[in-house]
Amino acid sequence: MNELASIDRDNRGEVTQVRGLGSRRGLMEGSEAIALASIAAGCRFFAGYPMTPFTEVLEHFAKYLPDVGGTCINAESELEAVGMAWGALSTGARAATGSTGQGLSLMQESFSEITLAELPLVIFNMARGQQDYFQSTRGGGHGDYRHIVLAPMDITEAVELTQLAFHLADIWRNPVLVYGDYLTAHTRESVTVDTIDFGPVPEKAWALDGSLTGSGDSRLVSPLGFGKHGHPNPGIEQHLRSISAKHKAIEAAEVRCESGFTDDAETIVVAFGTPAKFVRYVVQAMRAEGERVGYVRPISLWPFPYEAVAQAAAGARTVAVFELCAGQMIEDVRLGVLGAAPVVGIGGISTDGSGFGVGPLLDAEHIRERIFAVHRGGAGAELPPLPDNERTQG
Amino acid sequence: MSAAKQLPVLDTSVAPSAARKVGDLKPDLLLTQEHNMCPGCGEPLVLRSFLEALSELDVAQRSIGILGVGCYTSFGMTMDVDLVQALHGRAPSIATGVKRMRPDSIVFTLQGDGDMVNEGLQEVLHTAARGENVTCILLNNGVFGETGGHMTATTVLGQRTKNSLEGRDAAYHGYPILIGDLLARLEGAAYVARGSVHNAGAVARTKKMLKRAFEIQRDGGGFTFVEVLTMCPTGWFIPTGEGPDYMHSTLGEVHVMGELKADGRIKSTEELHEENAKRQQEIEARLAAGGLEEDS
């Protein structure tokens, strides 16, 4: 059982010391909550490279990990960061890395290989908007690899999904990516970080400590499916097939989704992550006014909740997808709906002036207008123009 | 033709009685002596050297290796060592993660010049600069052997490769990187040595370097680095028997053998050349005085 160290703060609320064991409750930034939740889950190694809006996740790992006997390395680049996590994982430690989608692009090659080496990496993407849906669910890396992708809508859920990520990574020996954004990293919420017991995980007999060197039964952590001479040596083809079969099993077992008001809904809105919380709020408000709208919130982006989307779309006139990008998740929604109803994107690209943070579109009024447009006018309805950020406005 | 050829052939199929064994077929840490390297390859000689060094230092049972990508990658199946298979160039970072989580283990990387000096140059430099307490072993043959003999960052000027057919030309291809010299300048590097396997004496000297590097790591001394020049007759397009001489006269003249940094002192290429010349004179004097046979 991994327990969380307790934290002392000075009169300005800054953490002065992490000591003892117990839970942590209080108002804290998402990046701090994610670091603490990771430590609560037993994470003892983190390596990362600063990048907005992910930087503070790294900062909090750097602050807390040494106090629980862990290590946080400010790596020289994302290439080194993911490599270091790879090494730590090979010893059986719970380890993580992270960045913004741009930084994760640099890590893709290693992500592919770590998946094929069946190492339980946890990855945090504090993304700039939702432009990394393809990257996280399809990947930019090579080969037949998949990551479980969990998308919390707020800090409380991030605390839970972060710990679940470490658990699922160990259960499946497969990387799990937690998809957050600027708001996940930087919003302060009142949360409690306690170790969540998700049940036992398999023993890591494959983990290296050097003790079997020279025994005739030494181990090899490899993405290539090679075994040691005289031991099972399936080769790359069989190895890749077994991982493919594992991914099929994950697809069947690990779909997570929330939906509401879908039974009689004429319009279904699909959204994930932080924007999904806004969408849920707007849909609830519209329902209160008697509008027959419903929502589906994929929590696992891979495996994607195709069935939930299909069921929700069954009686609907229009399926709308709200995402803060040019349109990526909409492809999965279309696969789920399979032509049962028209699918239309009602989100779009919206950032602040820096390009890193929250754009004006992430606003209940704007979202309401856009849902209303398709709710009244159907898939062909004209949407209000996208609101511009302060830089465009001049 | 050797004069010995006229003499009778002795039976070498069985071990003699009334004799003591002074050299084993293979190192203990090798599951089988068979491998799929080409004839005349220098890499297995380095394999023997560092595996024997680990056994002799009695640190084998806490040793973890990280393999780069090259011909030597297939040793992963035959080395009886806990291993991680890395990506091309990424072994030093993986070694860092392993060492930080298992500080009591002896952690080493095995990489080629394409892996370490081309693809992964920044990894090894930063790992050295951090003073990471690991040992990086470089197998330097100046070519991408696995792809069939292409130019790397250590290919010396004038050396012919598949993509420098008329020889490496500084104006067109740029200059080689002397990675050992680069690393020696970094504060975090405790020990930097360049060995070679072009003859028995060089192999023995290389093994001593590897042993010293592991000892320093064992004692928490910081980053250690042993580069070893190895023959690749296939990638050099020469007969196997000419490998050692070719290596000595091309790569060996530029990447000069010796301890580039030890006990806090850095040696220049000129100093190493001088040292090696002196060493050669001594060997020749001893040969003249009756041979080196009792030396091993």
Place this chain on the structure above:
Amino acid sequence: MTTTIKSRGTIKSRGTITIDLDTCKGCELCITACPPRVLSMTEHAVNRLGYHYPELHPGCTGCAACLFVCPDFCFEVFRYDEPVLTVIETVAEVAQ
């Protein structure tokens, strides 16, 4: 008219080796590495892999140079407590 000359001598071997012929890849590194030059490659015979392989002649010192340079781990090296002598007889026909 010819005369037959017989000469007789001994060669001292202070050591010897075993050779795992079937793992040899015929690179010949041992041939030049051998200080007393007592190894030679077969001219016609080949091993399981189709390579020529080294053969040992009298005069081995047990120095292990062959083992040090052999990439294919073919050699074991031994030293005798007492040197082994090989008697060599050569016969030559000399024209008068």
